Amino acid sequence: MKKEEKIALEAHNLTVSYGARPVLWDVDFELPEKKLIGVIGPNGSGKTTLLKTIMGLIEPLSGYVEIYNQNMDDVRNRVSYVPQRESVDWDFPASVLDVVMMGRYTKSGLFGRAGKDDRKMAMNALEQVGMAGFSNRQISKLSGGQQQRVFLARSLAQQADFYLMDEPFAGVDAASERAILDILTGMRDKGKTLLIVHHDLHTAAEFFDYIILLNTRLVAAGPTSEVLTTENLQLAYGAQLTVLSQVADLVKEKDFPVREKGLKDRQQ
Amino acid sequence: MSNFWNDPNAIIVLLGTVLLSMGAAVVGNFTFLRKRALVGDAVAHSVLPGICVAFLISGSKDPIWLMLGAVIAGWISLLVMDFIIRKTRLKADTATGLVLSVFFGLGIFMLTSIQHSGNASQTGLDKFLFGNAASMMERDVYIFAGTAVILLILTLVFYRPFRLVSFNREFAESIGMPVWFYEFLLSTMTVLAVASGIQAVGVVLMAALLITPAAAGRYWTDKLPIMMLLSALFAGISAWGGTWVSFAVPSMPTGPWIIMFLSIIAITSILIAPQRGIVARNRLRRRNESKILRENILKTFYYLGQANRDFKIPRTAQDLLEIRGFSVKELQLGLRLESKIGNLVRNGNGWALSDEGLAESFRIVRLHRLWEMYLNKRLHLKPDHVHQGAEAIEHVITPELEKLLEEELGHPTLDPHQSEIPYLP
Numbered sequence: 167m168k169k170e171e172k173i174a175l176e177a178h179n180l181t182v183s184y185g186a187r188p189v190l191w192d193v194d195f196e197l198p199e200k201k202l203i204g205v206i207g208p209n210g211s212g213k214t215t216l217l218k219t220i221m222g223l224i225e226p227l228s229g230y231v232e233i234y235n236q237n238m239d240d241v242r243n244r245v246s247y248v249p250q251r252e253s254v255d256w257d258f259p260a261s262v263l264d265v266v267m268m269g270r271y272t273k274s275g276l277f278g279r280a281g282k283d284d285r286k287m288a289m290n291a292l293e294q295v296g297m298a299g300f301s302n303r304q305i306s307k308l309s310g311g312q313q314q315r316v317f318l319a320r321s322l323a324q325q326a327d328f329y330l331m332d333e334p335f336a337g338v339d340a341a342s343e344r345a346i347l348d349i350l351t352g353m354r355d356k357g358k359t360l361l362i363v364h365h366d367l368h369t370a371a372e373f374f375d376y377i378i379l380l381n382t383r384l385v386a387a388g389p390t391s392e393v394l395t396t397e398n399l400q401l402a403y404g405a406q407l408t409v410l411s412q413v414a415d416l417v418k419e420k421d422f423p424v425r426e427k428g429l430k431d432r433q434q
Numbered sequence: 435m436s437n438f439w440n441d442p443n444a445i446i447v448l449l450g451t452v453l454l455s456m457g458a459a460v461v462g463n464f465t466f467l468r469k470r471a472l473v474g475d476a477v478a479h480s481v482l483p484g485i486c487v488a489f490l491i492s493g494s495k496d497p498i499w500l501m502l503g504a505v506i507a508g509w510i511s512l513l514v515m516d517f518i519i520r521k522t523r524l525k526a527d528t529a530t531g532l533v534l535s536v537f538f539g540l541g542i543f544m545l546t547s548i549q550h551s552g553n554a555s556q557t558g559l560d561k562f563l564f565g566n567a568a569s570m571m572e573r574d575v576y577i578f579a580g581t582a583v584i585l586l587i588l589t590l591v592f593y594r595p596f597r598l599v600s601f602n603r604e605f606a607e608s609i610g611m612p613v614w615f616y617e618f619l620l621s622t623m624t625v626l627a628v629a630s631g632i633q634a635v636g637v638v639l640m641a642a643l644l645i646t647p648a649a650a651g652r653y654w655t656d657k658l659p660i661m662m663l664l665s666a667l668f669a670g671i672s673a674w675g676g677t678w679v680s681f682a683v684p685s686m687p688t689g690p691w692i693i694m695f696l697s698i699i700a701i702t703s704i705l706i707a708p709q710r711g712i713v714a715r716n717r718l719r720r721r722n723e724s725k726i727l728r729e730n731i732l733k734t735f736y737y738l739g740q741a742n743r744d745f746k747i748p749r750t751a752q753d754l755l756e757i758r759g760f761s762v763k764e765l766q767l768g769l770r771l772e773s774k775i776g777n778l779v780r781n782g783n784g785w786a787l788s789d790e791g792l793a794e795s796f797r798i799v800r801l802h803r804l805w806e807m808y809l810n811k812r813l814h815l816k817p818d819h820v821h822q823g824a825e826a827i828e829h830v831i832t833p834e835l836e837k838l839l840e841e842e843l844g845h846p847t848l849d850p851h852q853s854e855i856p857y858l859p
Contacts, residue, residue: 223604242610249604253602255469259661271598304656306656
């Protein structure tokens with residue numbers, strides 16, 4: 167990593183299991199700031215788990231994550247998380263503006279009472295994603311692409327520095343995809359760091375500056391041109407690590423710990 | 435019921451049951467939205483052993499003791515469900531069913547033992563099964579209604595975090611919100627709501643009071659505050675009715691009557707609510723069917739005139755039936771409707787297209803053929819596979835979509851079968 171590039175995130179030796187089966191083994195990488203970064207890998211390769219672990223929604227069995235050299239809990243107001251679109255029930259009785267206003271909770275008062283400024287920022291975020299005309303629309307009456315844009319607007323309204331998004335391009339049409347990509351690159355150009363889980367290998371090279379290639383273990387992390395090599399892709403998508411996968415199955419079956427207790431991996 | 439209004443105790447009990455039903459209904463909105471209806475039912479049944487133990491320890495039917503027992507048992511049931519889900523291979527539905535039946539079975543067993551113990555003060559403990567509002571004392575009412583007021587205030591104060599946690603738990607966690615606290619609070623409020631309703635509604639039917647008002651309210655609105663107000667209103671009206679019956683026929687349990695009134699409101703909502711209701715959806719379907727029929731008739735006029743490029747020749751029903759399989763009855767209905775709209779004009783034995791009808795028939799055939807083009811070019815369907823799809827889609831395409839289609843296909847003039855895509859001159 168070049169000297170002038172500051173580190174936005176460091177993931178140190180992350181091992182995470184979901185249920186009893188380990189889904190991330192010793193994943194270790196650093197991310198430069200002010201980049202549009204893609205997390206790429208086949209289905210079930212632990213992309214979503216990685217994001218959730220970074221956000222502290224899942225406790226890793228070992229390892230830690232630091233953002234801007236600090237614990238997540240100390241920098242939460244600088245980080246925004248966009249969960250998968252399917253993770254919520256869109257038939258929930260709420261309007262588009264209601265959802266975007268949720269992005270202002272951190273900044274507004276104790277019980278989430280919102281002020282005029284919050285409303286203005288939410289409307290501003292809706293305008294940026296081209297949904298200002300939909301602010302009163304019931305969220306169940308949105309298309310897939312519009313739902314993604316509403317989530318994006320909520321994230322923008324958080325005014326963070328570091329953004330983690332889980333599949334913001336899933337289930338959107340070509341026009342929406344272009345619009346969302348423009349917003350993301352615009353954010354990057356303003357100095358934000360974005361970590362995007364993405365499922366489409368073909369567009370990844372075009373979309374991202376920097377890529378984390380994942381398949382349960384870290385295959386590669388680095389600038390796009392260095393990571394997306396035939397060899398790396400073969401490693402991530404082609405050859406299965408049969409032994410690793412069998413060990414994972416065994417761990418689940420025998421309910422065996424993946425890490426022994428009392429081993430401190432953080433030297434302070 | 436002239437003496438009903440003259441009985442101050444009756445009025446107090448009435449207000450009390452109305453208030454506690456409203457409290458349960460408002461809290462129930464979040465139980466409903468978090469899809470925890472069954473958990474609510476399990477908790478409601480599980481408070482019964484708690485009531486029995488409280489009675490055995492305190493030896494009285496003091497509502498404070500009984501509520502305490504109910505709340506503790508309710509919480510234990512929640513913890514047991516959580517434990518089963520996390521520590522065993524059983525899934526959530528099994529855990530819920532298991533806890534409900536085991537706790538309730540235990541409660542019934544204890545209730546029966548107490549009743550046969552010859553304890554003089556136990557009379558009326560069985561009222562907790564189905565509720566009996568008329569047997570409530572003034573002090574009971576104050577305690578249960580007071581609980582309901584506390585629940586309403588808590589809901590108002592924590593409305594926004596509750597809504598966020600119910601809608602998108604992970605996001606709430608990601609912004610550092612103490613989600614565990616709000617979930618703990620919501621669970622406690624649910625248990626309290628159940629506990630406050632035991633004497634009026636009974637444990638067996640309490641879950642219905644928790645969930646049904648919110649489910650009915652959802653049918654009328656997309657706005658959560660209005661949904662909550664409606665659910666409170668529905669619960670209040672039902673409680674009023676149930677309590678009134680309880681005073682009129684004192685041997686009658688209150689719970690089933692409250693739930694009867696509530697069910698009538700819920701079924702009515704499911705039937706007649708605008709947009710979401712069954713009647714509205716059926717009406718929309720019938721309107722669509724009528725539109726499809728009428729557009730198919732106009733299209734048939736186009737096909738008949740296509741060969742000679744003379745679309746305005748009058749046609750009889752027989753002419754139309756020769757090229758398209760309408761049933762005679764629906765054809766006559768469609769023809770009548772179209773002449774009423776003014777797209778068709780009666781002419782001797784038959785009907786002819788008016789100017790408006792001509793434009794309509796052109797439009798439908800145009801949409802049909804544009805869609806065939808689209809299926810052929812974009813979805814790469816063979817020309818002999820596109821007709822059926824277009825038969826359905828031609829009826830839903832809006833003018834905006836039509837424009838998009840034309841642009842995307844480069845304003846074609848011929849469809850995949852080399853037939854003309856018609857535009858009025």
